[in-house]
Amino acid sequence: xxxxxxxxxxxxxxxxxxxxxxxxxxxxxxxxxxxxxxxxxxxxxxxxxxxxxxxxxxxxxxxxxxxxxxxxxxxxxxxxxxxxxxxxxxxxxxxxxxxxxxxxxxxxxxxxxxxxxxxxxxxxxxxxxxxxxxxxxxxxxxxxxxxxxxxxxxxxxxxxxxxxxxxxxxxxxxxxxxxxxxxxxxxxxxxxxxxxxxxxxxxxxxxxxxxxxxxxxxxxxxxxxxxxx
Ligand code: 5RP
Numbered sequence: 007x008x009x010x011x012x013x014x015x016x017x018x019x020x021x022x023x024x025x026x027x028x029x030x031x032x033x034x035x036x037x038x039x040x041x042x043x044x045x046x047x048x049x050x051x052x053x054x055x056x057x058x059x060x061x062x063x064x065x066x067x068x069x070x071x072x073x074x075x076x077x078x079x080x081x082x083x084x085x086x087x088x089x090x091x092x093x094x095x096x097x098x099x100x101x102x103x104x105x106x107x108x109x110x111x112x113x114x115x116x117x118x119x120x121x122x123x124x125x126x127x128x129x130x131x132x133x134x135x136x137x138x139x140x141x142x143x144x145x146x147x148x149x150x151x152x153x154x155x156x157x158x159x160x161x162x163x164x165x166x167x168x169x170x171x172x173x174x175x176x177x178x179x180x181x182x183x184x185x186x187x188x189x190x191x192x193x194x195x196x197x198x199x200x201x202x203x204x205x206x207x208x209x210x211x212x213x214x215x216x217x218x219x220x221x222x223x224x225x226x227x228x229x230x231x232x233x234x235x
Contacts, residue, residue, distance in 0.1 A: 009035070011125035011226035012089075016040040018224050018231055019087045019123050025053045028080050030113040031067055032088025033060040033106035036123050040087045045070025057083060059113045060106040061181050077116055086117040090124050091136040091214070093223055097122070097235055098197055102139030102214030105170070105180050111212055114219045121235075122220045126227035134194035139170070139214040140187045140204065141180055150209030151187060157203055158189070165191040184211050 016039030023029065023044060031041050041056075041063060048054065048071055055075045058064040067074055088110055092100040099122060101107045114120045142150045151167055158164065170178040170186040177185050194200055194215075201215040222235030 008125050008127070012036040012123070013039045014231065015123040015125065015224045015226040016087075017043050019121050020044055020047065022121070023047070023052070023054060023085065027054045027084045028075070028082065029054050029056045030083045030086025030088070030117050030120070031056045031058045031063050031072070032086065033063050033110060034089040034104045036089035036125070037063065037087065038066060040123060041066050041070060041072070045072055048072050055080060057113055059088065059110040060104070077112065081116055083113065083117040084119065086114050086120045087123055088114065088120065090122045090128055090216075092128055092130050092133050093122055093124065093220070094130055094133055095234070097220040097223060098133060099216035099220055100133055100136050100138055100214050101216050102141070102186070103136065105139065105141075105178060105186055107139055107214040108141050108180065108182055108184075108212040111216060111219070114216065119221045120219050122223040124223070124225055126225045126232065129225055132193050132195075133197055133215070134191045137168070137188035137190045138194070140189055141182070141184045141211040141213070142187055143209050143211060144183075144185050146209050147185060150207060153207045154187065154189070154204070154210070157207065158191070161196070161200060161203070163191050163194070163200070165189060182211065
């Protein structure tokens with residue numbers, strides 16, 4: 007059922023794409039439906055170019071026959087369509103459940119519009135139930151972990167930091183060669199303060215709070231599509 011909802015949101019987003027658009031292609035199971043829908047339209051004659059947000063999306067887009075570019079060749083994009091792990095009514099997001107939030111954030115920031123596609127369960131009153139992914143450099147991991155924990159205490163946030171693991175028990179490695187610490191916070195009262203202060207910690211490469219980047223959302227619910235923004 008949830009997969010049908012994801013597909014419905016993705017297909018609605020794909021219907022907003024027109025000839026000549028430069029697209030940011032998101033990562034995850036919902037974004038994969040969007041990439042598949044764009045692939046189908048490309049095979050039917052749609053002319054677009056896509057910038058993938060992960061190696062997994064690049065591989066899928068190549069299989070779909072979508073012409074691809076890089077941000078170095080195409081630094082301005084018209085539209086990025088991507089999933090999210092949580093979003094609130096101000097279109098603030100937690101992303102990075104798939105570990106791609108570094109590239110996803112860079113691609114979204116290069117886009118005039120970013121539309122989030124998700125099933126309705128991702129909409130929350132307050133961010134933070136989903137663990138916040140924080141991509142960190144492997145070098146000095148312990149020091150970075152301590153600095154993040156101290157920051158959380160100073161902001162009255164409690165919850166543990168867990169090093170993300172792959173299925174084989176080894177640390178999960180991102181496309182950029184970094185680790186991910188998942189911060190189990192429960193609620194994030196002041197996402198703006200947390201987002202800006204996290205960025206000051208040496209060793210933090212990027213976190214999954216996306217603030218001021220999404221311009222719209224398409225949420226699929228059992229009652230139909232809900233569009234925000
Ligand atoms: C990957 C992401 C994904 O967009 C997010 O995890 C949602 O994925 P899904 O559509 O599979 O629920 O941020 O880094």
